[in-house]
Amino acid sequence: MNPNTAVDRVHTGEAIRCPAKGRDRGHSSRQPARRIAVLLLTAVLIIGTFHMTPCRVWGKSPLSSSVLKYKKTVAKYAKKEKISSYQNILLAIMMVESGGRGKDVMQCSESLGLKRNSLKPTASIKQACRYTRSLVSIANAKKCDVNTVIQAYNFGPGYIYYVARNGRKHTENLAAAYSKKYSKGKKYRYRNPYAIKRNGGWLYGYGNMFYVALVRQYL
Numbered sequence: 001m002n003p004n005t006a007v008d009r010v011h012t013g014e015a016i017r018c019p020a021k022g023r024d025r026g027h028s029s030r031q032p033a034r035r036i037a038v039l040l041l042t043a044v045l046i047i048g049t050f051h052m053t054p055c056r057v058w059g060k061s062p063l064s065s066s067v068l069k070y071k072k073t074v075a076k077y078a079k080k081e082k083i084s085s086y087q088n089i090l091l092a093i094m095m096v097e098s099g100g101r102g103k104d105v106m107q108c109s110e111s112l113g114l115k116r117n118s119l120k121p122t123a124s125i126k127q128a129c130r131y132t133r134s135l136v137s138i139a140n141a142k143k144c145d146v147n148t149v150i151q152a153y154n155f156g157p158g159y160i161y162y163v164a165r166n167g168r169k170h171t172e173n174l175a176a177a178y179s180k181k182y183s184k185g186k187k188y189r190y191r192n193p194y195a196i197k198r199n200g201g202w203l204y205g206y207g208n209m210f211y212v213a214l215v216r217q218y219l
Contacts, residue, residue, distance in 0.1 A: 061217045066100030067091055077129040083136055092218035093153055144168050147212045151175055154211040179204040
């Protein structure tokens with residue numbers, strides 16, 4: 001769909017033009033047509049904006065069909081690693097990491113010391129479940145919350161120890177402080193809707209301090 005084309009048609013009157021009978025009836029006869037044009041233009045703009053706006057990370061968003069096709073595979077390896085309660089979280093992580101596209105759908109090749117995108121989908125999911133299980137084990141031992149595990153998927157296990165020393169509960173402020181520390185305060189633009197809402201659209205150069213919010217939108 002090209003909403004711009006639809007807007008142009010309404011604006012020029014093409015979408016509402018009808019054959020005229022007899023002579024021009026003057027300004028008063030054109031008023032209803034103009035009101036209809038305005039209403040149509042408003043509707044097109046609203047619909048176009050809805051379709052062009054990225055997923056809202058401050059509300060509920062659906063998983064894509066590309067992710068859902070891996071649901072059974074995620075369930076299989078989550079069960080094998082005894083983290084079945086994290087199955088939906090793992091699917092949400094996949095949605096954030098790759099949208100279910102490409103080879104390394106969980107983006108975890110580097111957790112094995114491999115080059116990025118080295119793993120194929122099944123191997124990627126298998127490693128993600130194994131990696132998440134290790135994070136859950138550490139978090140349980142340190143009595144940290146589930147959100148700490150989710151953020152640690154992005155930051156690494158060091159974040160769990162950091163949270164354990166700072167209240168045992170993940171917050172965006174803790175994630176920001178951790179990211180700032182390991183990036184030495186370096187920032188870059190990040191035009192994600194949630195980041196724009198929170199701080200105008202930027203991240204520190206270490207991981208993603210908004211990772212929990214990005215994942216949580218799909219839960």
